[in-house]
Amino acid sequence: MTLVVRDSVTMLGRQLRHMRRDLSTSLILLAVPIIFLLLFVYVLGGTLGDGLDDGDGGRAAYVDYVVPGILLITVASAVQGTAIGVAMDMTEGIVARFRTMAIARSSVLTGHVLGSLLMILFQLTVVLAVALLIGFRPNATAIEWLAAGGLLTATAFALIWLAVGMGLAAKTVAGASNMPMPLTLLPLFGSGFVPTESMPTALRLFAEHQPFTPIMETLRGLLMGTGVGVSGWVAGGWCTAITLAGYAWAKRNYDRDRTR
Amino acid sequence: MIRGGGTLRRMTNDSSVPAIEVTGLRRSYGGQVVLDGIGLRVPEGTVFSLLGPNGAGKTTMVQILSTLIRADGGVARICGHDVRREPDRVRAAIGVTGQFSAVDSYLTGEENLLLMGRLHHLGRAAARRRAADLLKRFDLVEAAGKGAAAYSGGMRRRLDLAMGLMGDPRVVFLDEPTTGLDPRSRRDMWDIVRGLVGRGVTIFLTTQYLEEADQLADRVALLHHGRIVAEGTPAELKQRVPGGTLDDVFLALTEVEA
Numbered sequence: 001m002t003l004v005v006r007d008s009v010t011m012l013g014r015q016l017r018h019m020r021r022d023l024s025t026s027l028i029l030l031a032v033p034i035i036f037l038l039l040f041v042y043v044l045g046g047t048l049g050d051g052l053d054d055g056d057g058g059r060a061a062y063v064d065y066v067v068p069g070i071l072l073i074t075v076a077s078a079v080q081g082t083a084i085g086v087a088m089d090m091t092e093g094i095v096a097r098f099r100t101m102a103i104a105r106s107s108v109l110t111g112h113v114l115g116s117l118l119m120i121l122f123q124l125t126v127v128l129a130v131a132l133l134i135g136f137r138p139n140a141t142a143i144e145w146l147a148a149g150g151l152l153t154a155t156a157f158a159l160i161w162l163a164v165g166m167g168l169a170a171k172t173v174a175g176a177s178n179m180p181m182p183l184t185l186l187p188l189f190g191s192g193f194v195p196t197e198s199m200p201t202a203l204r205l206f207a208e209h210q211p212f213t214p215i216m217e218t219l220r221g222l223l224m225g226t227g228v229g230v231s232g233w234v235a236g237g238w239c240t241a242i243t244l245a246g247y248a249w250a251k252r253n254y255d256r257d258r259t260r
Numbered sequence: 261m262i263r264g265g266g267t268l269r270r271m272t273n274d275s276s277v278p279a280i281e282v283t284g285l286r287r288s289y290g291g292q293v294v295l296d297g298i299g300l301r302v303p304e305g306t307v308f309s310l311l312g313p314n315g316a317g318k319t320t321m322v323q324i325l326s327t328l329i330r331a332d333g334g335v336a337r338i339c340g341h342d343v344r345r346e347p348d349r350v351r352a353a354i355g356v357t358g359q360f361s362a363v364d365s366y367l368t369g370e371e372n373l374l375l376m377g378r379l380h381h382l383g384r385a386a387a388r389r390r391a392a393d394l395l396k397r398f399d400l401v402e403a404a405g406k407g408a409a410a411y412s413g414g415m416r417r418r419l420d421l422a423m424g425l426m427g428d429p430r431v432v433f434l435d436e437p438t439t440g441l442d443p444r445s446r447r448d449m450w451d452i453v454r455g456l457v458g459r460g461v462t463i464f465l466t467t468q469y470l471e472e473a474d475q476l477a478d479r480v481a482l483l484h485h486g487r488i489v490a491e492g493t494p495a496e497l498k499q500r501v502p503g504g505t506l507d508d509v510f511l512a513l514t515e516v517e518a
Binding site for chain 1: 326327328348349351352354356358361362363364365366367371375376378379380381407423424427
């Protein structure tokens with residue numbers, strides 16, 4: 001057990017070094033949610049805000065509405081880095097070396113997961129800071145903030161495992177970087193940018209039942225005090241399900257005979 | 261024994277457990293037989309070279325012996341440990357340098373070695389000492405602080421081998437260690453391998469270069485279509501065909517059914 005912890009810490013250290021050396025990738029992935037945020041708030045927000053439930057809230061109301069969706073885009077964009085990192089490891093031969101060493105096998109993936117998690121928490125902090133700067137005004141209590149942080153961490157954890165699975169399944173690094181792309185757009189096809197009621201029926205049904213919507217609704221409820229209701233449970237369920245599926249997929253791909 | 265002071269020094273040990281012992285090893289990939297009943301025995305402290313044309317199954321052999329993949333049948337033991345049943349014992353005894361260098365391009369040469377040190381659970385001071393020693397032996401002192409991505413082919417290969425030595429292995433697998441290197445780098449690599457033998461390490465070397473096997477190996481086995489078609493000291497093999505060079509042996513024995 002201590003061996004597993006020790007090797008995992010070593011691999012986490014390796015991962016943090018990688019991220020420091022490859023800051024440009026992290027910065028590009030961080031730019032995605034910030035661009036979405038500025039675009040939607042400043043270009044579209046004035047009009048979209050007036051269309052929200054309360055009537056003529058304009059841009060100020062829209063910032064408050066859109067932040068949960070932006071936070072999910074932050075996570076979805078960041079896990080692209082996870083998939084790329086895992087795929088690079090697999091194609092570079094270093095993992096083959098690790099496999100010929102008497103170390104805890106899982107530590108390679110644990111290093112990726114923990115490294116990505118720290119990176120995403122950092123990116124979420126940056127994006128939240130930008131949101132606050134441009135007028136996001138949450139009214140959450142300390143406990144609600146804590147719950148929101150917990151849910152974001154759980155979401156990040158789930159999507160990271162999914163991305164690890166993608167990175168292992170991809171044949172090339174380029175392939176691995178494309179696979180998580182749809183996740184970045186998924187908040188748009190949910191309640192992230194406009195209420196689902198305004199969508200045509202087929203799209204609305206998808207939007208209301210896709211995994212990101214309950215997560216965004218829960219975040220909105222926690223941060224803006226609009227009530228969480230049953231979304232909280234559904235969100236937790238989705239996070240658990242995605243984590244388990246992603247983990248199982250990653251494990252199966254990782255254990256597979258990877259010789260050419 | 262022409263070569264290898266290591267062999268002579270280790271002769272007394274010859275009755276002990278062989279460094280590598282393989283019997284009846286088989287492996288196929290989707291219906292295609294790659295290894296078809298391989299048997300071999302490598303005494304401790306000697307250099308064994310597996311020679312063969314591209315696609316003969318040399319890499320597959322190394323992958324099985326280094327616990328990367330499983331054989332379909334047969335038994336392989338490294339220092340007495342079964343590769344299938346005690347993979348971690350085997351892993352603790354070996355160092356591997358593959359055909360495709362397995363270094364971490366984001367890290368510097370020194371960081372790569374220290375990473376290996378941590379994974380071998382060496383103490384900080386011991387790891388630093390060993391890393392410094394290997395950097396010096398492998399002529400990487402100047403490049404130690406540079407990112408491995410900027411290394412030349414020869415430097416990468418030397419770093420790769422150094423990484424495989426951080427754990428002080430008893431058996432070292434070198435899978436085509438000089439493929440793609442220029443003549444100078446190849447000579448350097450040979451000197452390094454000879455140095456290892458001097459320290460009593462057992463070496464399992466695959467190569468497609470006959471000169472390399474001739475220069476380094478105590479015993480050579482020729483792998484062709486998944487079978488060992490000839491085995492012996494380089495001198496013994498050369499006597500088997502007219503012409504008397506390993507080239508002649510290689511061509512004579514691999515042409516038959518090709």
